[in-house]
Amino acid sequence: MDEHDLIHSPLQQIYRDQDRWVEICIYRMPNTGWTLEVVDDKRNSTVWDGEFQSDQQALEFAISEINAMGIVDFIDSPPTSSLH
Numbered sequence: 001m002d003e004h005d006l007i008h009s010p011l012q013q014i015y016r017d018q019d020r021w022v023e024i025c026i027y028r029m030p031n032t033g034w035t036l037e038v039v040d041d042k043r044n045s046t047v048w049d050g051e052f053q054s055d056q057q058a059l060e061f062a063i064s065e066i067n068a069m070g071i072v073d074f075i076d077s078p079p080t081s082s083l084h
Helices: 055-069 071-076
Strands: 013-017 020-028 035-040 045-047
Touching: 013 055, 020 055, 020 071, 035 055
Parallel strands: none
Antiparallel strands: 013 020, 020 035, 035 045
């Protein structure tokens, strides 16, 4: 399988707060769980270890993490990848 096999969630989105933004990317390969990646406006990327059972679960987790940390802290100091 290669990158062309990726299935992108329709829930992917740009999340904005004040004058900053992050892109919430949710994708999977056939027959796998969903991967969560958050890319900031400077193209820094954070990918969480583990897989989510649904794309909705991945989206809710991403928004929860961004809101808990604050978008500026999230962008300026991306979190260490962690299990959910």
